[in-house]
Amino acid sequence: MMLExxxxxxxxxxxxxxxxxxxGEITAICGPNGAGKSSLLEALAGLLDVDSGAIGLGDxxxxxxxxxxxAQAIGYLPQEHTVSWDVPVRRLVELGRMPHxxxxxxxxxxxxxxxxxxxxxxxxxxxxxxxxxxxVLLARVLAGEPQWILADEPxxxxxxxxxxxxxxxxxxxxxxxxxxxLVLHDLSHAMNHADRVIVLDEGTLAADDEPHRALAAEVVxxxxxxxxxxxxxxxRMALMPL
Amino acid sequence: MNRAVLVMAxxxxxxLPLSLLAGRxxxxxxxxxxxxxxxxxxxxxxxxxxxxxxxxxxxxxxAMQGYLRNPxxxxxxxxxxxxxALGAVTALFFGFTAxxxxxxxxxxxxxxxxxxxxxxxxxxxxxxxxxxxxxxxxASLAGALTALAISMSPNAFAxxxxxxxxxxxxxxxxxxEVWLAGxxxxxxxxxxxxxxxxxxxxxxxEPVARSLGVDTNRLLWLLILGVGLTVGAGVAVAGIIGFVGxxxxxxxxxxxxxxxxxxxxxxxxxxxxxVLVADSVVRILPLVTELRLGIALSLLGAPFFLxxxxxxxxxxx
Numbered sequence: 292m293m294l295e296x297x298x299x300x301x302x303x304x305x306x307x308x309x310x311x312x313x314x315g316e317i318t319a320i321c322g323p324n325g326a327g328k329s330s331l332l333e334a335l336a337g338l339l340d341v342d343s344g345a346i347g348l349g350d351x352x353x354x355x356x357x358x359x360x361x362a363q364a365i366g367y368l369p370q371e372h373t374v375s376w377d378v379p380v381r382r383l384v385e386l387g388r389m390p391h392x393x394x395x396x397x398x399x400x401x402x403x404x405x406x407x408x409x410x411x412x413x414x415x416x417x418x419x420x421x422x423x424x425x426x427v428l429l430a431r432v433l434a435g436e437p438q439w440i441l442a443d444e445p446x447x448x449x450x451x452x453x454x455x456x457x458x459x460x461x462x463x464x465x466x467x468x469x470x471x472x473l474v475l476h477d478l479s480h481a482m483n484h485a486d487r488v489i490v491l492d493e494g495t496l497a498a499d500d501e502p503h504r505a506l507a508a509e510v511v512x513x514x515x516x517x518x519x520x521x522x523x524x525x526x527r528m529a530l531m532p533l
Numbered sequence: 534m535n536r537a538v539l540v541m542a543x544x545x546x547x548x549l550p551l552s553l554l555a556g557r558x559x560x561x562x563x564x565x566x567x568x569x570x571x572x573x574x575x576x577x578x579x580x581x582x583x584x585x586x587x588x589x590x591x592x593x594x595x596a597m598q599g600y601l602r603n604p605x606x607x608x609x610x611x612x613x614x615x616x617x618a619l620g621a622v623t624a625l626f627f628g629f630t631a632x633x634x635x636x637x638x639x640x641x642x643x644x645x646x647x648x649x650x651x652x653x654x655x656x657x658x659x660x661x662x663x664x665x666x667x668x669x670x671x672a673s674l675a676g677a678l679t680a681l682a683i684s685m686s687p688n689a690f691a692x693x694x695x696x697x698x699x700x701x702x703x704x705x706x707x708x709x710e711v712w713l714a715g716x717x718x719x720x721x722x723x724x725x726x727x728x729x730x731x732x733x734x735x736x737x738x739e740p741v742a743r744s745l746g747v748d749t750n751r752l753l754w755l756l757i758l759g760v761g762l763t764v765g766a767g768v769a770v771a772g773i774i775g776f777v778g779x780x781x782x783x784x785x786x787x788x789x790x791x792x793x794x795x796x797x798x799x800x801x802x803x804x805x806x807x808v809l810v811a812d813s814v815v816r817i818l819p820l821v822t823e824l825r826l827g828i829a830l831s832l833l834g835a836p837f838f839l840x841x842x843x844x845x846x847x848x849x850x
Contacts, residue, residue, distance in 0.1 A: 361746065373738035375738075
């Protein structure tokens with residue numbers, strides 16, 4: 292199922308954004324602070340009332356979905372890692388099954404394994420480190436077995452090792468046919484791991500293309516107003532500020 | 534069914550028969566004259582009413598803390614209890630106490646008015662924090678009108694009636710109050726328990742709860758109706774009984790896995806237990822006039838609240 296934005300307008304945040312995302316790909320949304328990345332992701336997740344325009348999932352408008360039906364299809368992970376009560380990790384991950392209204396344990400166990408947090412399952416959520424919390428919360432999304440994973444800065448609280456492990460897992464998810472959409476600040480990660488990059492600048496689409504075109508040095512200079520150079524080594528790209 | 538439910542139910546099963554025997558006069562069913570009459574018409578309805586009122590306050594407190602994701606939340610925050618109190622005070626102010634039904638009915642109208650005001654506000658504020666502030670304004674308005682009624686009471690007798698009533702008590706209550714409050718508290722508890730799954734999802738914040746398919750408007754309606762029925766009915770028959778809704782979830786939480794949904798039923802049982810025991814204690818205390826239940830619970834509650842704040846500050850430091 293395609294996930295589409297048609298002429299989205301949201302006061303002060305998004306100005307006539309249209310795009311069409313394919314399942315089975317990792318799409319990175321990049322842009323400077325305040326460019327509207329999180330708003331776009333929330334709108335794509337069906338959590339934001341836009342002023343005009345529409346989100347389409349498959350051949351239907353997202354607003355025509357029942358909340359539970361939408362929740363089965365789209366898993367959303369916000370930037371803030373809120374866990375208000377000190378509940379056991381397994382109970383948190385089980386919340387991912389809520390849209391399905393079942394108590395199946397296999398998806399929960401699989402998600403715990405996939406993010407390497409099985410050993411934390413019986414710990415209390417508020418005793419975890421920032422990186423552990425980030426992985427547990429992504430496991431919660433995976434436990435719902437959504438067709439789309441929309442995550443806002445999922446790498447922000449992770450060390451480099453866990454960042455790469457997580458990206459590897461998201462790649463596996465995409466290879467299995469899931470659509471993965473990530474807001475990413477780290478342009479090198481976007482360049483090396485995304486299939487497609489969307490660059491937002493003050494609420495408008497500045498680029499929507501393959502990574503090496505969407506994040507070309509001249510685009511970065513124009514949008515981020517920073518002189519940069521891409522350095523290639525062994526097929527990997529690194530961003531060098533000048 | 535969790536451990537907290539079993540523990541609280543067992544304690545309640547022990548406390549109930551003891552509370553029936555306890556009082557200014559200890560009853561020995563075998564020898565006390567008219568024991569059956571005293572138990573059946575005085576002590577039993579009073580004990581059942583304590584259970585009803587306490588269960589309502591406990592479950593409402595647990596649900597409010599879950600909804601606001603704040604362990605310091607109290608069912609009074611939405612302004613429903615102050616609204617009910619205002620209704621009752623209005624009845625006392627105008628001397629509408631000819632029928633025993635009038636005062637609780639006025640209180641229920643007051644609670645209903647507060648709920649209607651909250652319903653008008655719900656959906657327009659678009660957020661839990663703003664809605665809570667609006668609830669505080671409702672509470673503050675009802676409080677101010679109550680104070681106005683006290684300061685303008687027609688005579689000293691009405692004033693003392695109002696002040697005494699506001700302090701909450703279960704003295705001289707009968708089956709009539711049980712039949713009035715019981716069904717409403719029960720219905721309110723059912724609504725609050727239906728909110729449980731949504732409250733669990735709110736643990737991860739409002740956006741995640743919505744992404745999980747929780748209809749946050751429906752959740753708010755369940756809360757307004759559930760708290761309105763449990764607390765409104767409680768205030769209507771017993772006056773203001775503070776701190777139960779605040780304290781009880783804290784006593785119960787360590788016995789559960791801390792999910793809000795797992796806290797509502799045991800908090801109802803623990804609230805029932807607390808009010809039942811407190812009401813038995815005020816009956817036993819050798820004072821000239823019986824200590825008002827509301828005062829007794831606040832005397833217990835305020836130091837606990839202080840201790841809680843200090844402990845939380847330590848946790849944050």
